[in-house]
Amino acid sequence: MNQGLTIDQDATAMSAKSSIDNITANPYDALFSSVIGQDYYLLKQISPFAAEMSRLVGVTVSKFCADKTVPVSVVELGGGTGITSLSILTADEQLSLLSIDNEPIMQNQAKLSLQQWVDEGRLSFSEKDALSALQSLNSNSVDVIATAYTLHNFESNYRKQVLAEIFRVLKPKGQFINGDRYALNDISAHTRSTQNEVAGYFKVLIELNRLDVLEHWIIHLFNDESENHIMREALALQQLADAGFKQINLSHRLEVNALVTAVKE
Numbered sequence: 001m002n003q004g005l006t007i008d009q010d011a012t013a014m015s016a017k018s019s020i021d022n023i024t025a026n027p028y029d030a031l032f033s034s035v036i037g038q039d040y041y042l043l044k045q046i047s048p049f050a051a052e053m054s055r056l057v058g059v060t061v062s063k064f065c066a067d068k069t070v071p072v073s074v075v076e077l078g079g080g081t082g083i084t085s086l087s088i089l090t091a092d093e094q095l096s097l098l099s100i101d102n103e104p105i106m107q108n109q110a111k112l113s114l115q116q117w118v119d120e121g122r123l124s125f126s127e128k129d130a131l132s133a134l135q136s137l138n139s140n141s142v143d144v145i146a147t148a149y150t151l152h153n154f155e156s157n158y159r160k161q162v163l164a165e166i167f168r169v170l171k172p173k174g175q176f177i178n179g180d181r182y183a184l185n186d187i188s189a190h191t192r193s194t195q196n197e198v199a200g201y202f203k204v205l206i207e208l209n210r211l212d213v214l215e216h217w218i219i220h221l222f223n224d225e226s227e228n229h230i231m232r233e234a235l236a237l238q239q240l241a242d243a244g245f246k247q248i249n250l251s252h253r254l255e256v257n258a259l260v261t262a263v264k265e
């Protein structure tokens with residue numbers, strides 16, 4: 001017997017709207033606002049490669065500065081709690097740094113720990129999101145744009161616009177430096193590597209009895225690995241070329257992490 005399925009159009013519309021509201025109001029969209037932001041220092045223990053990438057960003061900035069006679073201007077995207085900012089600031093005694101981050105829970109920690117450089121007039125902060133902050137900078141005005149573990153969080157269209165803005169803002173011969181999650185081209189190898197990473201999260205955070213942090217990092221990883229976010233090596237390097245960059249180089253690969261540099265010739 002036909003049960004005569006009827007559709008209440010109003011109810012359907014309301015339910016669709018409430019799902020959209022749920023999606024747009026997703027608390028996990030603010031990726032660094034809760035325990036991840038408050039306890040960001042734990043990343044060092046669950047992902048030792050992240051600390052190494054921050055160090056390498058500093059080393060690369062230092063090499064850029066080595067033969068320069070005037071102070072180098074550096075912009076950092078997603079400065080976070082200041083781990084990579086510190087590595088950049090100590091790379092050269094003269095450089096100035098504008099550190100951009102739109103998550104106050106993260107940036108306030110950097111403001112506290114890096115006050116010394118603010119007092120010296122070498123460090124300033126922007127609370128805008130990366131794209132808006134770049135859009136407010138002049139073309140050909142910055143020597144280096146350095147960043148770590150920020151671009152992989154971006155939705156792919158947003159990232160594309162950010163890359164175009166980075167190219168516009170850099171001076172000729174300026175350098176883009178990024179230590180980040182660059183997904184392996186070999187998808188199976190990438191999955192294995194990510195599985196090992198997740199096993200490491202469990203090992204460390206269960207020992208520390210921080211299941212709250214574990215929950216949030218696992219949820220965060222779903223964002224990183226999602227189709228509209230994942231920053232796969234081949235595509236990422238092609239996007240840099242499409243934006244106009246030359247001398248594009250990926251080095252120091254450590255599992256799903258790598259250092260990428262590119263020059264605006």
Ligand SMILES: C[S@@+](CC[C@H](N)C(=O)[O-])C[C@H]1O[C@@H](n2cnc3c(N)ncnc32)[C@H](O)[C@@H]1O
Nearest residue numbers: 078079080083084101102103106129130148149
């Ligand atoms: C994984 S943390 C990395 C922090 C720091 N670079 C480091 O090496 O420790 C990513 C940072 O990027 C920031 N971020 C994410 N999306 C952003 C955006 N669209 N604009 C500015 N900052 C953003 C987050 O708030 C967070 O502080």
